[in-house]
Amino acid sequence: MAISVSRTPLWCLLQQRANNMPSLKELFRADPQRFTHFSASACGMLLDYSKQRMDTTAKLNLLALARQQEVESRRDAMLRGEAINNTENRAVLHTVLRLPKGEKFMLNGENIAADVHSVLAQMRSFSDAVREGRWLGYTGKPIRTIINIGIGGSDLGPQMACIALAPWSQKNLSLHFVSNVDGRHVADSLENADPETTLIVVASKTFTTMETLTNARTAREWMLNHGCPEDQIRQHFVALSTNVKAAAAFGIAEENVFPFWNWAGGRYSMWSAIGLSIALYVGADRFEEMLAGAHEMDLHFAQAPLEQNLPVLMALIGVWNINFLGLQALSIAPYHQRMTRLPAYLQQLEMESNGKSVTREGQRVDYTTSPILFGEAGTNGQHAYFQLLHQGATIIPTDFIVVADDDAGLPGHNQALLANCFAQSKAMAWGKNIDEVRAELGDLPEKMLAPRVFEGNRPTSTLLLDSLTPRSLGALIALYEHKVFVQSVIWDINAFDQWGVELGKSLAQQLISLDPAAVKEEYDSSTKGLLKALTKRHR
Numbered sequence: 058m059a060i061s062v063s064r065t066p067l068w069c070l071l072q073q074r075a076n077n078m079p080s081l082k083e084l085f086r087a088d089p090q091r092f093t094h095f096s097a098s099a100c101g102m103l104l105d106y107s108k109q110r111m112d113t114t115a116k117l118n119l120l121a122l123a124r125q126q127e128v129e130s131r132r133d134a135m136l137r138g139e140a141i142n143n144t145e146n147r148a149v150l151h152t153v154l155r156l157p158k159g160e161k162f163m164l165n166g167e168n169i170a171a172d173v174h175s176v177l178a179q180m181r182s183f184s185d186a187v188r189e190g191r192w193l194g195y196t197g198k199p200i201r202t203i204i205n206i207g208i209g210g211s212d213l214g215p216q217m218a219c220i221a222l223a224p225w226s227q228k229n230l231s232l233h234f235v236s237n238v239d240g241r242h243v244a245d246s247l248e249n250a251d252p253e254t255t256l257i258v259v260a261s262k263t264f265t266t267m268e269t270l271t272n273a274r275t276a277r278e279w280m281l282n283h284g285c286p287e288d289q290i291r292q293h294f295v296a297l298s299t300n301v302k303a304a305a306a307f308g309i310a311e312e313n314v315f316p317f318w319n320w321a322g323g324r325y326s327m328w329s330a331i332g333l334s335i336a337l338y339v340g341a342d343r344f345e346e347m348l349a350g351a352h353e354m355d356l357h358f359a360q361a362p363l364e365q366n367l368p369v370l371m372a373l374i375g376v377w378n379i380n381f382l383g384l385q386a387l388s389i390a391p392y393h394q395r396m397t398r399l400p401a402y403l404q405q406l407e408m409e410s411n412g413k414s415v416t417r418e419g420q421r422v423d424y425t426t427s428p429i430l431f432g433e434a435g436t437n438g439q440h441a442y443f444q445l446l447h448q449g450a451t452i453i454p455t456d457f458i459v460v461a462d463d464d465a466g467l468p469g470h471n472q473a474l475l476a477n478c479f480a481q482s483k484a485m486a487w488g489k490n491i492d493e494v495r496a497e498l499g500d501l502p503e504k505m506l507a508p509r510v511f512e513g514n515r516p517t518s519t520l521l522l523d524s525l526t527p528r529s530l531g532a533l534i535a536l537y538e539h540k541v542f543v544q545s546v547i548w549d550i551n552a553f554d555q556w557g558v559e560l561g562k563s564l565a566q567q568l569i570s571l572d573p574a575a576v577k578e579e580y581d582s583s584t585k586g587l588l589k590a591l592t593k594r595h596r
């Protein structure tokens with residue numbers, strides 16, 4: 058039985074250090090150059106982690122922990138294409154999806170980088186045809202509406218990226234994302250769409266996902282009911298999948314299937330054919346710029362020394378907060394309106410990847426793993442959940458993500474946005490003590506002063522991007538992907554399977570009839586009671 062990382066001397070040393078960690082005020086007082094010592098830059102972004110409650114000793118020991126857990130060799134194994142997804146015996150090669158044209162990558166005797174570029178060429182030719190009005194619907198009109206039907210990794214990535222990159226979008230194309238099996242979702246999107254000019258993109262790695270297939274069937278019926286002849290469905294439906302056979306069986310013409318491969322995990326797949334909606338919306342050039350930005354981060358991750366390696370540093374900060382300071386959650390606050398879906402995207406990336414409780418050898422972990430991640434674009438979050446971040450009894454670290462460039466160009470807005478962002482991390486770090494409150498308000502009774510006190514000492518990081526472009530977005534997402542991987546190595550878990558979603562899926566299949574007559578005796582009384590109550594209401 059492998060020894061748990063939490064039983065290693067280094068882990069104990071880190072715990073001792075955390076127990077005696079000075080406050081942020083003391084840390085800044087002790088090191089006037091703290092910003093310089095606790096910040097790093099790469100790929101057009103700066104990471105300021107000086108407001109994390111970490112000193113140099115802790116940082117050095119965390120780096121030693123990364124080495125002890127063999128982060129470098131495990132990273133290299135992933136990048137080499139070893140089957141590190143051990144429960145599915147698969148390689149994990151989303152990095153190959155962003156290799157520049159002409160580079161080779163051999164897996165099982167095949168140059169898979171060439172396959173990647175051949176699908177990219179297929180995506181380019183199709184997206185160009187749609188964008189240039191050459192791809193025609195069943196009445197000969199060009200496509201004007203694109204509906205991406207997918208869920209999880211087949212929805213969140215393209216959706217997040219299309220919102221972020223909207224300035225590059227083609228203005229005569231509207232784009233919708235349908236994910237929920239709730240019929241209201243697909244109905245709302247179809248209601249305003251014109252079948253003659255609508256393209257349905259069915260995105261599903263497995264092509265077996267109940268939500269996606271149910272929505273795709275409804276969309277197909279809608280198209281046929283509006284007069285699209287069967288043999289013209291090919292002009293309105295394309296599929297993005299590793300399961301080309303199932304897509305064809307669904308009725309999607311084989312030449313309309315954009316394939317990808319099992320070595321690209323669902324939540325790591327927006328760089329593959331799953332990114333078709335991005336290419337349709339902003340163009341193949343922009344999509345490829347996004348891949349280039351991610352590739353730049355891949356090179357940084359592969360080559361930079363651990364002490365300056367942004368994904369490694371961010372992973373270690375997370376491990377420090379979660380495992381040693383006992384701070385279990387992470388709030389993501391992008392100060393950029395177009396990054397509004399980033400928190401949802403990262404929620405899947407982090408929580409589906411590292412929401413695990415057994416090691417790669419199948420032993421129950423005796424430490425905490427993935428953060429509970431949530432967030433909202435700033436400044437909206439400030440007027441919602443930030444109250445708890447400032448004064449709640451639970452301390453929640455925050456990643457602030459902020460962009461220097463002002464592409465909106467409206468007087469006063471960007472200044473106010475950036476000032477708010479910097480003010481929040483300042484308030485969280487330094488707080489406001491009772492003497493300061495008293496100096497402001499006078500000698501009021503304690504019960505009036507105490508609610509106005511901010512304890513401070515709440516850890517945050519700030520990621521400052523030069524600008525939000527396809528390239529920088531690619532780099533930012535790759536940064537978080539690698540961060541998640543490094544954490545999984547430290548926690549000794551497999552970040553690339555997701556067995557936790559399977560049980561609910563199969564139970565839903567068992568209950569699908571919702572028929573109380575089909576209720577099995579062994580069902581619990583709550584499930585039986587709910588089914589009966591539902592039947593009464595349906596009558």
Ligand SMILES: O=P(O)(O)OC[C@H]1O[C@](O)(CO)[C@@H](O)[C@@H]1O
Nearest residue numbers: 208209210211261262263266323
């Ligand atoms: O692309 P598919 O196969 O439809 O799966 C959708 C999503 O379902 C999951 O398998 C489980 O939620 C995700 O990992 C994936 O992104």
